[in-house]
Amino acid sequence: MRTVVKFGGSSVADLTKMRMVAEKILQRKRQGESLVVVVSAMGKTTNGLLSLAKEAVKNPSKREMDMILATGEQVSIALLSMMLQEAGEKAVALTGYQAGILTEGLHTKNKIKDIDVRTIERYLAEEAIVVVAGFQGSNKEGEITTLGRGGSDTTAVALAAKLSCPCEIYTDVEGIYGIDPRLYEKARLLPFVTYEEMKEMAFLGAKVMEPRSVDIAKNYGVPIYVGATEGKEPGTLIGGGNQHVEERSITGLSIMDNVMMVTINHLYDVTENIARIFNALAKEEINVDMISQSPMPDHSVSLSFTASQDDKEQVLALLERLLEEVEEAELQVETDIIKVSVVGSGMRTQSGVAAKIFSLFAEGGVGFRQVSTSEISISYTMEKKHQEKAVRLIAETFEL
Amino acid sequence: MRTVVKFGGSSVADLTKMRMVAEKILQRKRQGESLVVVVSAMGKTTNGLLSLAKEAVKNPSKREMDMILATGEQVSIALLSMMLQEAGEKAVALTGYQAGILTEGLHTKNKIKDIDVRTIERYLAEEAIVVVAGFQGSNKEGEITTLGRGGSDTTAVALAAKLSCPCEIYTDVEGIYGIDPRLYEKARLLPFVTYEEMKEMAFLGAKVMEPRSVDIAKNYGVPIYVGATEGKEPGTLIGGGNQHVEERSITGLSIMDNVMMVTINHLYDVTENIARIFNALAKEEINVDMISQSPMPDHSVSLSFTASQDDKEQVLALLERLLEEVEEAELQVETDIIKVSVVGSGMRTQSGVAAKIFSLFAEGGVGFRQVSTSEISISYTMEKKHQEKAVRLIAETFEL
Numbered sequence A, B: 001m002r003t004v005v006k007f008g009g010s011s012v013a014d015l016t017k018m019r020m021v022a023e024k025i026l027q028r029k030r031q032g033e034s035l036v037v038v039v040s041a042m043g044k045t046t047n048g049l050l051s052l053a054k055e056a057v058k059n060p061s062k063r064e065m066d067m068i069l070a071t072g073e074q075v076s077i078a079l080l081s082m083m084l085q086e087a088g089e090k091a092v093a094l095t096g097y098q099a100g101i102l103t104e105g106l107h108t109k110n111k112i113k114d115i116d117v118r119t120i121e122r123y124l125a126e127e128a129i130v131v132v133a134g135f136q137g138s139n140k141e142g143e144i145t146t147l148g149r150g151g152s153d154t155t156a157v158a159l160a161a162k163l164s165c166p167c168e169i170y171t172d173v174e175g176i177y178g179i180d181p182r183l184y185e186k187a188r189l190l191p192f193v194t195y196e197e198m199k200e201m202a203f204l205g206a207k208v209m210e211p212r213s214v215d216i217a218k219n220y221g222v223p224i225y226v227g228a229t230e231g232k233e234p235g236t237l238i239g240g241g242n243q244h245v246e247e248r249s250i251t252g253l254s255i256m257d258n259v260m261m262v263t264i265n266h267l268y269d270v271t272e273n274i275a276r277i278f279n280a281l282a283k284e285e286i287n288v289d290m291i292s293q294s295p296m297p298d299h300s301v302s303l304s305f306t307a308s309q310d311d312k313e314q315v316l317a318l319l320e321r322l323l324e325e326v327e328e329a330e331l332q333v334e335t336d337i338i339k340v341s342v343v344g345s346g347m348r349t350q351s352g353v354a355a356k357i358f359s360l361f362a363e364g365g366v367g368f369r370q371v372s373t374s375e376i377s378i379s380y381t382m383e384k385k386h387q388e389k390a391v392r393l394i395a396e397t398f399e400l
Helices: A013-031 A045-056 A063-085 A118-125 A149-161 A196-204 A211-220 A270-283 A309-323 A353-364 A386-399 B014-029 B043-057 B062-086 B118-125 B151-162 B194-204 B209-220 B270-283 B309-323 B352-365 B383-397
Strands: A002-007 A033-038 A090-094 A101-107 A110-117 A131-134 A136-140 A145-146 A168-169 A192-196 A224-228 A238-239 A252-267 A288-295 A301-308 A330-343 A372-376 A375-381 B002-007 B034-039 B091-094 B101-106 B109-115 B129-134 B136-138 B142-148 B168-172 B190-192 B224-228 B237-238 B252-267 B290-293 B299-309 B330-343 B371-375 B377-383
Touching: A002 A149, A013 A033, A013 A063, A013 A192, A033 A063, A033 A149, A045 A063, A045 B014, A045 B062, A063 A090, A063 A131, A063 A145, A063 B062, A063 B091, A090 A118, A090 B062, A110 A145, A110 A149, A118 A131, A131 A149, A131 B168, A136 A149, A149 A168, A149 A211, A168 A196, A168 B290, A192 A196, A196 A211, A196 A238, A196 A252, A196 A330, A238 B352, A252 A270, A252 A309, A252 A386, A270 A288, A270 A301, A288 A372, A301 A309, A301 B270, A309 A330, A330 A386, A353 A375, A353 A386, A372 B043, A375 A386, A386 B168, B014 B034, B014 B062, B034 B062, B034 B118, B034 B151, B034 B309, B043 B062, B062 B129, B062 B136, B062 B142, B062 B252, B091 B118, B109 B142, B109 B151, B118 B209, B129 B151, B136 B151, B151 B168, B151 B209, B190 B194, B194 B209, B194 B237, B194 B252, B194 B330, B252 B270, B252 B309, B252 B383, B270 B290, B270 B299, B270 B309, B290 B371, B299 B309, B309 B330, B330 B383, B352 B377, B352 B383
Parallel strands: A002 A033, A002 A168, A033 A131, A090 A131, A101 A136, A168 A224, A192 A238, B002 B034, B002 B168, B034 B129, B091 B129, B101 B136, B168 B224, B190 B237
Antiparallel strands: A101 A110, A136 A145, A224 A238, A252 A301, A252 A330, A288 A301, A330 A375, A372 A375, B101 B109, B136 B142, B224 B237, B252 B299, B252 B330, B290 B299, B330 B377, B371 B377
16 A cells, blocks of 8 residues: 655654654554655754845845755655664655656745656655655756745645555644634544635635645545644544535634724725725735625715735725825724634535524624625634634534 | 865854855956855754764665755855845855766765766856855766765866866865974965875875865866965965976975884794785775884794774784784784875985985984885884974974
């Protein structure tokens, strides 16, 4: 049986932890498994290298940044291979380039274009454990590239896709939870989530897997197992179809904070002004999330949208300039807004989830500002002070 | 004008020192020079990586060792390039592999087989400063390799050979001295040494340049300049022919310590026994340096040879086993022996250097044990207690 197993930076944070990982791999190898192991840089190495570059110069060039960052995994794959070899197994460390990982795009945020798995296949045929550097590859010019946030997961899933085998991701959490256990202590570990649910949850703020690795898994039908490196609990399987044992209307709940809500009251000539505003925001690459509008008693409109609080200065400067000529318009910004999202592929078939939540919020006195829905999710923006109550009401009602 | 300039680990030990190196390079680039810069890993990085691997496992595999060690230069070339770019110059960092450095041999002690300089030539044509990782390359299987001791010098000299240009080596000493200034404070900095002299001095214990980089320089006629990174003094030129301004009979003096002298007295059946002894030593890969034999009053022979003190246990065990059947033979080992060597291409044309030193030693009461000569050197073994006097006598007489 062939498997791609991936260990994140916290699983190989020091030599002691790395030895435990080596032990796990050795046990499985000795049971006859064929293993490709993807490893991240040890612990905080990547952050350390980033700091070093920023200490050296104000604006590190991205090509050379990639060259520095790639050394982190180069060290961890070599050390892990040495440990496997010392235990008497054949093992080989391959950098992104050597593993045939061809990327394209901008330095520091490359995407995997293709993987030439011939080298890996050759070593697997020789019964070697193949240890591949996560997060990195090289482009067609032979330059060293990195894959950005969540890059090692992407490496693992893409390798599993090309090697036609399942992928296991080991990390410092037990698996995927319906709610972040830091938000709701009785949070339930999910035995199964669909690709769609996982992707929606990732987009809506859950930090376990990057949406793009879930996309690859879905496209190639790669089953992904997520579990704790040292855990004995069964973790979570991410897969296709709908293998939920019991039909659940809601699988998970995510919170996105650091949100601000911008409101423009007394807006006349709505169509024209809305176009001007959103074109200007798009031009400055400001991501606008939820948009709502409501009529005002003076027959004008109140327009609201949410965006990241990080963009506050830029958004305010832009809108003040735009609204100079719009006499009556009145600009308001509220920070400390959160976005609460519930996700579940069961929503497709079960009606009334939104209605149920509306009445929960009404009874509980949870005021919300905006609502938006997708096929498998519903999101609400609200003041942060309502977060605890909203989470508890939803978690208890839907047994998350 | 095109030049390969090399900066060792001590020249880029921290970001402050690296900034000074960047400044030096920028000044020359702005005067219109075309520069290929070879850099070692920062300060003690290589030793740190070695220790990490040895902490991980008892016997690190050499292939993976090379992979770890190569990260040291990968970081330093990227940082230096960032600094050059921030100052507004075009610069590009190339790992050994990217620079086209093809190697062959055993991991951790590869030799440069060839360099495909097309990538470097392309960047030079674009007026970029090309920053190349010293000490590393890759073999024809695409594996990362390192060049062993003095590897960055070898990279620099080999690049200069292939790019048909001179090579400048910047280090933490002012140049090549006739004697190590720690041994003789009035030591003279040599403005010029020939390739042959440099190589002989390197072999005989001077630690400035590895013999194999001198070999490459000689074969391709690459002039090498050696000087201090922060120095204002003119350093030393290593070149062909004999450009010494005044004909000197001796150019330099080297000391090799950590030597032991093994003596076997009362050895009969000399021819047979000597063959047995040296065959056995060769089989265990023990390097024997100087050999001498002298007749004893009982018509037997006294055989002496020198070797590294590091091999003492191994040599003793071997000889005791061999001499079990040789009844009269008597084994003695003296440690704290040194080898004093004088080097000079002028010896070829000037006779009497050996005679002059013999009489110096006789007058000064410096007892020596063995003498050996090559075309441009004479070596003496003696007890360490004679070192200071021997050095002073030779240095003063030959004005080193």
